[in-house]
């Protein structure tokens with residue numbers, strides 16, 4: 001079994017890097033704080049005898065050799081970047097559960113048949129740079145390396161430049177780790193495990209996600225002199241689309257629709273907005289339903305453009321198809337062996353494991369989180385809940401290594 | 404008559420300070436560009452023998468003596484600050500029509516019975532600092548000086564500090580100029596004079612304006628894991644209010660309603676917005692109608708707060724009551740003497756003259772603007788149209804001086 005107190009202490013120490021007054025964490029991808037968090041992870045892994053390599057999109061891999069290093073390794077990992085209003089657990093818990101597994105093996109001098117790999121993936125959140133799971137998606141070949149390195153944040157700063165600046169633009173080829181299985185522990189980020197009073201969620205599926213950039217181009221003009229019928233008000237059209245995205249989501253079982261980002265130009269209170277840029281995020285576990293939701297959004301945007309006499313440019317730049325986790329049974333076996341209560345569940349959020357499932361058998365372990373709240377500074381998972389997840393991770397990895 | 408070419412040249416020279424690629428102007432109040440524009444105005448006035456003073460809110464007054472300086476002066480003026488997507492005419496035309504009047508008097512060695520005063524008012528636009536007409540409103544005593552100097556822009560920079568930094572925080576007491584009449588020339592900023600093919604608008608009324616800061620406080624949480632019914636989505640509530648503001652405006656004759664400014668927090672595409680701040684701008688020429696519009700907005704915000712289970716804080720921080728211009732007949736007499744086509748009109752925008760009307764008989768002269776477009780880089784008024792307005796200003800001022 002892992003050491004509950006030690007795991008908790010590492011979570012709190014890591015959470016202080018970018019820690020907020022309200023007990024959350026604001027550590028965006030590619031920032032100085034991201035570098036500090038990465039450096040701490042690397043130091044902890046090296047202290048346990050790992051060798052560390054960084055790939056061309058900044059993903060970090062720490063390797064603990066096995067007894068037969070010709071066998072493919074068993075991997076785990078998650079991300080250290082957070083939302084601007086993030087908590088101390090989203091992603092970080094998965095990385096540090098890995099570190100805790102590593103320390104448990106190291107301290108107990110446990111030799112494993114295969115090597116064990118502990119990883120940190122670049123920009124999983126998709127908050128500063130898009131899309132989400134950018135590091136893992138690029139690693140598995142879903143995205144083009146150059147395109148992703150050239151992505152910029154709202155201030156026009158390139159991801160590639162930021163990785164270089166913080167010392168994490170590596171040389172290692174993408175997709176080149178020799179792995180045979182991958183596990184990721186993560187807080188659920190939703191309310192179901194808590195409601196059902198289960199300690200562990202066996203994640204069977206990652207739901208589908210569609211991300212859009214929407215640009216509404218109207219005509220800036222004076223709020224006091226432009227009659228209502230002569231306006232091309234980009235804000236009004238944008239608001240109609242925000243309202244419709246909510247309606248589209250409500251129309252379908254398990255449908256979700258969100259506008260989290262908006263930028264208004266020229267953003268002056270007596271000038272009718274000439275341009276509004278905003279994001280759209282549609283989700284559903286069923287790909288056909290998600291496609292219908294997508295089509296409804298496309299149709300509505302066309303309709304609004306005609307109705308308001310302005311341009312609506314909808315860029316559907318990311319589609320993440322629902323993914324099934326085919327190493328879930330390893331997770332279930334480890335959970336039952338340890339005697340934790342559990343249930344099958346699907347992931348509402350995207351995770352690095354969702355992309356790793358392209359390459360190797362992959363499993364995810366969910367732990368409960370208080371009031372189902374995540375992407376919020378109040379995000380919380382108790383020491384016991386975290387320990388249970390890390391124990392399941394340890395035993396799932398051992399089982400896969402021994403097989 | 405004034406010199407059309409010279410007036411046009413000063414407009415183009417001034418417009419280069421903050422000039423944009425698309426031929427507009429971006430010269431926000433209190434910036435280095437504002438300083439450059441003010442310095443140019445002061446230099447032009449001093450070259451014609453004026454003495455220049457600056458008051459405690461940064462308004463500039465240039466005085467050309469008359470034959471009897473115990474008589475109250477005749478004043479004119481407008482503003483040099485622009486919108487972020489402003490044109491080269493809004494405000495600037497009124498200031499430079501004044502400079503052209505001054506040069507005409509100076510070159511022709513015309514002695515006037517009373518002194519003539521040429522002024523520039525601080526932050527008329529209300530874009531960077533609120534409210535609009537801040538300099539003239541403070542001068543006439545509508546606003547408290549300390550409160551206004553302490554107002555901050557979105558980056559938290561104080562107006563008082565900016566005025567000091569650019570050298571325009573003066574010593575002169577507010578309201579202390581000895582004036583007997585005030586005239587302001589301005590482009591119409593709307594489509595009516597152009598539609599009616601008139602050269603001059605005799606402005607009879609400035610319509611009422613109500614400005615609000617609205618803050619919607621919800622709860623940030625994950626876009627992929629928070630079920631629709633558990634959300635407190637500040638963006639969704641804000642969009643409902645934007646839509647309603649439009650409906651309120653459409654419900655009344657001449658009603659206008661605009662949301663020009665919005666700021667979303669944390670503004671991350673997979674976090675449901677926890678807070679949205681935005682502006683509201685309601686206008687109507689009839690005070691009772693504007694009050695009804697106001698009450699409808701208050702009621703709707705309360706309703707949305709209940710419906711969505713979140714906080715909606717509506718701060719109605721500025722009410723500008725409709726104002727009648729009681730020196731309009733001087734403007735009409737000058738227009739008829741010069742033989743320009745004209746019509747009575749009301750001002751959709753607020754103007755510095757609206758506040759000066761508190762202290763002295765005041766008149767406004769409108770000139771047409773292309774397609775009725777203002778607060779847009781495409782704003783345009785032809786050399787002839789500008790010259791007509793400046794000629795009317797000259798003769799209205801002479802008439803008032805001689806009376």
Ligand SMILES: NC(=O)NCCC(=O)O
Nearest residue numbers: 124125132349350627673
């Ligand atoms: N785990 C997590 O919050 N990932 C962010 C990507 C998403 O939006 O689902």
Ligand SMILES: NC(=O)NCCC(=O)O
Nearest residue numbers: 224270527528535752753
């Ligand atoms: N003239 C002008 O555009 N003034 C700005 C104040 C307003 O919003 O009406």
